[in-house]
Amino acid sequence: MAKEPVIIKKIIKKGGHAHHGGAWKLAYADFVTAMMAFFLLMWLLGSTDEKTRKGIAEYFQDPYEASRINKGQIPSLDEIAPTEIDQQTDDNDQLKLEMLKKKIQDMMDANPKLSEIKDQIKLETTPEGLRIQIIDNKNMPMFKLASSQTEPQIRLILRALAPVINKLPNKITINGHTDARPFPPNKNGYTNWELSSDRANAARYELNAGGLEEEKILRVTGLSASIPYNPADLEDPMNRRISIIVMNKKTEQHILQEAGNKSVAAVNTPLVQTPPDKPAINSSNTGTEPHQTQH
Numbered sequence: 192m193a194k195e196p197v198i199i200k201k202i203i204k205k206g207g208h209a210h211h212g213g214a215w216k217l218a219y220a221d222f223v224t225a226m227m228a229f230f231l232l233m234w235l236l237g238s239t240d241e242k243t244r245k246g247i248a249e250y251f252q253d254p255y256e257a258s259r260i261n262k263g264q265i266p267s268l269d270e271i272a273p274t275e276i277d278q279q280t281d282d283n284d285q286l287k288l289e290m291l292k293k294k295i296q297d298m299m300d301a302n303p304k305l306s307e308i309k310d311q312i313k314l315e316t317t318p319e320g321l322r323i324q325i326i327d328n329k330n331m332p333m334f335k336l337a338s339s340q341t342e343p344q345i346r347l348i349l350r351a352l353a354p355v356i357n358k359l360p361n362k363i364t365i366n367g368h369t370d371a372r373p374f375p376p377n378k379n380g381y382t383n384w385e386l387s388s389d390r391a392n393a394a395r396y397e398l399n400a401g402g403l404e405e406e407k408i409l410r411v412t413g414l415s416a417s418i419p420y421n422p423a424d425l426e427d428p429m430n431r432r433i434s435i436i437v438m439n440k441k442t443e444q445h446i447l448q449e450a451g452n453k454s455v456a457a458v459n460t461p462l463v464q465t466p467p468d469k470p471a472i473n474s475s476n477t478g479t480e481p482h483q484t485q486h
Contacts, residue, residue: 285439291355291356295352298351298355310328311326311327311333320439321436327431332428337386349398356435361443365408365410365435366413367386368419383416388411391412394435
């Protein structure tokens, strides 16, 4: 019996279009996103002013700096008026000086010896800066009688103040004051003007000894009795004082301008240069007994 032939049937399936993958979807999504960004950019350009556009541009150039500015307002330097820059400088100066005042107050409270005499240390914020006044007390003067020789208590105060003041870059002025009692007549013509200058210079010496850098001192001046602490009583012991002004930048620049072409070194030179612990003259060589006068 003959074998039946084996028939192999091939079936060719005719499918649809070949599979193209999802690449086109990604490309389309990128295109749509780009169009959205483009129309958003066009909207921003049409609805914002020049200043806002500059702010947006600066944000993308330096996002960190822009993040420090409130509400995205990022004025460039050429948009800030000089008066605004000066005001910012003044505000920064004021803040530093207020912090210095607080540090000095804390230092006096923490030091038992300073606490005993803190009533003779007056701190006041003025348009010039921070004024520190060390005033005499009837029972506790800061200098020897009619002399520029310092007493232990003012040396304690000045040497404690020096390192605290020195932490700031601000320069200082030192003014010496006396009361209105005339200095005893003497052959050298020594008066309250010389005495107040010598006392201011003695205060400078103690501040330097306490750690204040020499270049921080801009001016040392003796004012005699011309600016009393207590105008109602010109012979009040409180009128005898040392006034230290930690100046703000505006006052410092004003003083330098007043000096004209003089160098800062010339401005720093005290009006009367006498050794602080060896006054040029005192009550012992005036021919007048010490109890007859007090300065």
